[in-house]
Amino acid sequence: MSAPTTTRGKVARWALNVYAALGLAYLFVPIAWIVMFSFNEPRGNYNIVWQRFTLDNWRDPFSDEGLTDAFVRSLQIAAISTSVAVVLGSMIAIGLARYSFRGSGPLNFLLVLPLTTPEIVIGSSLAALFLDWDVTRGFTTVVIAHIMFQVSFVALTVRARVRGFDWTLEQAAQDLGATPFRTFWTVTFPLILPGILAAALLSFALSIDDFIITLFNAGSLSTFPIYIDGSFRVRFPPQVNVLATTILVFSVAMMAIGLLWGLRDRRRNR
Amino acid sequence: MDTQDPAAPYRTDPRPTTSPDPARTDTGTGTGSDTGTDDVVVLDGVSKRFGSFTAVDRADFTIERGEFFAMLGPSGCGKTTTLKMIAGFEQPSGGRVLLEGVDVSRTPPYKRNVNTVFQQYALFPHMTVAENVAFGPRSKKVPKAEYVERVTDMLEVVRLSDFAHRRPNQLSGGQQQRVALARALVNYPSALLLDEPLAALDLKLREAMQFELKRIQREVGITFVFVTHDQGEALTMSDRIAVMNEGRVEQIGTPEDIYHRPATLFVASFIGTANLLPGALAGRDGDELIVRLESGDTVRAVGSNTSAGVGSHADGSPVSVMLRPERLRVIPAPGTGADRAVEPGGAAPGRSVSGTVDDLVFQGASARLSLRLADGTDVIANVGTDADLPFLRPGDPVAVTWQPGAAYLLAGRPPRPGASTTDVDQVEAAL
Structure with missing residues (x-):
């Protein structure tokens, strides 16, 4: 694209740049704010007014015991629920992509449903169910609730990958003497693994992040988002910023790895 | 460099020729039935119906050891379905498929000693050429020392030794085709099944591959069964041809028979x-x-x-x-x-x-x-x-x-x- 020569063109280009800058600022200023305040030395209970730069918070990220507990608990919940959801969701995706059977149409619709239903509806109805069944709400109920929405998510993500899968590869493997078991582990699984990993990363993030559904089903349990929400009423320790920044860095690193992986794949496929 | 020169003189490779029929030296999967019959594949009244549609209607024929056998017909004539029933991807609705004299009509593909070259090759994209070729022997638990040697030999037969560590997507169409051939032949199948093996290649390469396929078949001595809609291909390459139309086998015979002595009007008009x-x-x-x-x-x-x-x-x-x-x-x-212009004596009445x-x-x-x-x-x-x-x-x-x-x-x-x-x-x- 050559540089615009007319005045009007210059103005339009300038306006576009400003617009883009504002858009990016809107997206990233809150995040930058969180990161910045992880280096603040707070005065009082609220870490919301800039005082001065310090690394103290980073030296001691786990000083707030309640926060640390909640953070670890969230990681545990995410790990368990993601593992279960990835297995179940991937199986659904493969089944749906590979076989067309009576009811596979409605099933596709049912898969999307949990993702489009407002969280408040899912959260409250699950909670009502647990209450009705006299199930004590806590760690297990939160894991169950998370698996519920993660399964849909994994199934849809993996299916996108599986949809382009060449099923004659499975025929070829069987033709060469591989049992269905060996065919799956040596051919099908390695080829859809990138899709499964992407689904796992995203649903792990969804689990750590979830607030509404978790709140309804956590009982007295405190997860990371719930703890932050609760503590915000009385205080806001800088460790919140530290842990949040850690999650952010971790996510960005994962995305970068995924991106590089994709690039390597593409170069190899050239 | 792309493909080999099809006119290159046939190599006298010491290894494959010392065992002119590798199928007989196969210890892993052979049924040892060479004492019995030379009929490798027998179709005994085989039919295949999909709902009310009859894809194959009582096909009866016998493919002999070492033959280059073609199933020829327009698309939808049932030739590919027949091939799939031999491979085991489809089960016949009626009749029997015999392999080396054994009824395999209900045997899953991974227990049949036939191998397929798929139309689009179906090479495993995440494996190297050598890994692709080794897949069959490894699935059958052939010891490493043995399968490594077999893979090396077979890559030599298809002239791809220098490409062993490439991935399929780094190869040309003709090279991929030869990887698919090697991957199938390394198992010493009773019969090699080829589903429109040349359809994905451009015209020039297709002609070169016709020679290449014949050379490889001579070198390994394995029965080739191939499906094509291209009568030129079938006439050039096959020892015998089964011409199929609308699920029925119209005629089975040598290319000469089929060309000069067609059994039906369909065969006459389809061939040439x-x-x-x-x-x-x-x-x-x-x-x-x-x-x-x-x-x-x-x-x-x-x-x-x-x-x-x-x-x-x-x-x-x-x-x-x-x-x-x-x-x-x-x-x-x-x-x-x-x-x-009148010939001496003119035209006879x-x-x-x-x-x-x-x-x-x-x-x-x-x-x-x-x-x-x-x-x-x-x-x-x-x-x-x-x-x-x-x-x-x-x-x-x-x-x-x-x-x-x-x-x-x-x-x-x-x-x-x-x-x-x-x-x-x-x-x-x-x-």
Whole structure:
């Protein structure tokens, strides 16, 4: 694209740049704010007014015991629920992509449903169910609730990958003497693994992040988002910023790895 | 560098030739049935129905050891379904599939000692060439030392030793094809099944691969069963051909048989170019049958006993006379005065038809002459480009003649009288 020569063109280009800058600022200023305040030395209970730069918070990220507990608990919940959801969701995706059977149409619709239903509806109805069944709400109920929405998510993500899968590869493997078991582990699984990993990363993030559904089903349990929400009423320790920044860095690193992986794949496929 | 030179002299590779039939040295999966029969694949009344649609209707044939066998037919004729039933991807609705004398109709593909070269090759994209080729032996738990040697040998047979550590997507189409071949042949299958193996290649490469396939087959001595819709391919490469149409096997025979002695009108019109002239049986004279054509000519024709039982038909029954264009010679019509072109002795009675020139296309060594008979039937003759041809102009009266035996009788009236061609290459060349 050559540089615009007319005045009007210059103005339009300038306006576009400003617009883009504002858009990016809107997206990233809150995040930058969180990161910045992880280096603040707070005065009082609220870490919301800039005082001065310090690394103290980073030296001691786990000083707030309640926060640390909640953070670890969230990681545990995410790990368990993601593992279960990835297995179940991937199986659904493969089944749906590979076989067309009576009811596979409605099933596709049912898969999307949990993702489009407002969280408040899912959260409250699950909670009502647990209450009705006299199930004590806590760690297990939160894991169950998370698996519920993660399964849909994994199934849809993996299916996108599986949809382009060449099923004659499975025929070829069987033709060469591989049992269905060996065919799956040596051919099908390695080829859809990138899709499964992407689904796992995203649903792990969804689990750590979830607030509404978790709140309804956590009982007295405190997860990371719930703890932050609760503590915000009385205080806001800088460790919140530290842990949040850690999650952010971790996510960005994962995305970068995924991106590089994709690039390597593409170069190899050239 | 892309493909090998197809004209390269055949190697005398010491290894494969020391065991001329590797299938017999196979210790891992062989059924050891070479004591019994030489029938590798037997289809015994095999049918396949999908709902109310019959894809294959009572196919009966036998494929012998070391044969290059083709299943030929238009798309939807059931040839690929038949191949899938041999491979095990489809189960027959009726009849039996026998492999080395054993009924495998209900045996899953991974327990059958046949291997397939898929149309799009279906190479595993996440494995190197060597890993692809090693997949079969490894699945069958062949010890590492042995399968490494087998893979190395087989990559040499298909001339891809230098590409062992590449991935399939770094190879050209022809190279991928040869990887697929090696991956299948390394298992020493009883039969190698090839599903339209050349369809994905461009024209030039396809011709080179025809030679390459024949060379490899000679070198490994394994039975090849291949499916194609391209009659040129089938005629060039096969020892025997099964021509299929609408789920039925119309004829099984050598390329010569099928070309010169087709069993049905379908075979005659599907293979090469055939002039099919409708008429009625009018009598017999020794081995020959007399036919009164709808164009008014009366001709003599031969028909084998197998040609749909023409011999048993009563006079007056509808028949067709098949004339191959390259077996026709042109003569001026009687009484036109252009006697120079008349052969010594002229045309024998009953061995010519006359009409008017419709078109004449010079093609180098020969010319393609279209003429129209009295009833409007088009006839095509490939005639030598001798000095007399330029005198022929559209509308000139002309006749074509043939040697005894060149007119072949078939039962029934052709769906479309006159010249038929399904020569894909010719259509392509014309475009």
